[in-house]
Amino acid sequence: MNETVTLSAPSALKADFPGLLTPDGEPWHYLDTAASAQKPQAVIDAMSRALGKDYATVHRGVYGRSAQMTLGYEAARRRTAEFIGAKSENEIVFVRGATEAINLVAATWGMTRIGEGDRIVLSTLEHHSNIVPWQMLSERTGAEIDVCPLTEDGRIDLGALEALLTSRTKLVSLAHVSNVLGSVLDGRKAADLAHSVGAKIMLDGCQAAPRMTLDMAALDCDFYAFSGHKLYGPTGIGVLWAREELLEQMPPYQGGGAMIEKVAFEGTTYAPPPQRFEAGTPMITEAIALHAAIDYVDALGPDKLFEHESALAATLREELRKLNAVTLFGPEESAGIVSFALEGVHPHDLGTILDEENVAIRAGHHCAQPLMNHLGVPATARASFGLYNDESDIDALLRGIERTRRIFG
Structure with a gap:
């Protein structure tokens, strides 16, 4: 890892993670870190x-x-x-x-x-x-x-x-x-x-x-x-x-x-x-x-990671709240995880369309079926942030959601 890279420049951190590119070399907006994190080159080398x-x-x-x-x-x-x-x-x-x-x-x-x-x-x-x-x-x-x-x-x-x-x-x-x-x-x-x-x-x-x-x-x-x-x-x-x-x-x-x-x-x-x-x-x-x-x-500092990812989650919740068709779950202060539902769209369909936009989210019950029953839904869409995410990933997700709304509208 480049020791000069910090969380103030997450886009620079992306370069440490070869998995954040598509086979064509395009950015892959990975928002599924809660399931499994991408690996930095230092780990791959070790x-x-x-x-x-x-x-x-x-x-x-x-x-x-x-x-x-x-x-x-x-x-x-x-x-x-x-x-x-x-x-x-x-x-x-x-x-x-x-x-x-x-x-x-x-x-x-x-x-x-x-x-x-x-x-x-x-x-x-x-x-x-x-x-x-x-x-x-x-x-x-x-x-x-x-x-x-x-x-x-x-x-x-x-x-x-x-x-x-x-x-x-x-x-x-x-x-x-x-x-x-x-x-x-x-x-x-x-x-x-x-x-x-x-x-x-x-x-x-x-x-x-x-x-x-x-x-x-x-x-x-x-x-x-x-x-x-x-x-x-x-x-x-x-x-x-x-x-x-x-x-x-x-x-x-x-x-x-x-x-x-x-x-x-x-x-x-x-x-x-x-x-x-x-x-x-x-x-x-x-x-x-x-x-x-x-x-x-x-080296980056876990507390800084929490601050960075929580800020991204807060930004995403704010943007999603502007969409009348979205239901948000969980507290306003979230540790980098945002679960939501898009009215009239099954989370699996949303995930499939987002994949076409090079955006990866989780869709399903997330191995938490009793919680899904409590929330009154069969599944949710989940965007989860890692240290390598930035607002460009949020922008790509929002564009994909808008495309999905047009398709199902």
Whole structure:
């Protein structure tokens, strides 16, 4: 990355992202970063080096390149811990994505700490990945799920959350930032409420990690999960952060190589965390590329990313509000995500026409069907901003919407 490039010149940042051009070399207006972020050249280069001239397996080889790759892999763990304000790199478990992170907690901590009659609290706006694992746990254990409602403008209602909590509540699991509405949770207040009844709290940080400064000590949560590919890194890797003392209490998630201390047919002993939860050959090259992505984002400043993307979302909401045919969802202050509906046009049709204009948005239920039911719609159109977006992308989207209105008018 050119060190002189800042968020004051996002058009210059676009040059770092080869995916932002069409095959014909035209600008591609990518407004689907909430689904998956485009990758800067620095990340692509790091992945290429790791797969090529630097490649070797880790933790096993006594030869030099393996030792070097092991250092790189563990450096990525330390960098991740630093990035989110973890107390120790031993609190960082590399997983395939946030989905696996949540499933891991449900299958290990959940199965040993939650029983019949206990309560798990979720909210109306959760992604399916923060609903289904807890439903599966509920079916196995007899625990029950309580659903926290939303405020009128689409935020998790912390007053309602407080009223739901009882001594039977063992876990609260909430999105730090909604992937549909962009609404931001006061994570510390939610944690304080959960802890007031002795419950643990997990935060789904998929939409927060790419655009907010994270500090696990300040948040005071117990588990935190996010995906690499939304953080401008590769697919196939994610992060589970958990308090070290909780990880030490949790049984292994999967069995195999690398997660053991000693194996015998008479019995096996397990490695300490985080290795206990990383069975098999790990995602070596993905971790190294994630390190590069974290460096890229951190150099720009997560707080500046939040400010930049929120400003773009506010501008888009202002422009869409001028169109009588548009319904907007979610709070006025959004973390770079704007969901809307165009009267008389299914979001899939809008998305198809916009694609002809080199504009990419998301159309559908966004893996949040309970939220769609709450909003009273089968689907929404969603424009989500990244660090590389600017007002030219908004202009292209608005032109595409106008063309769509003419077609369906």
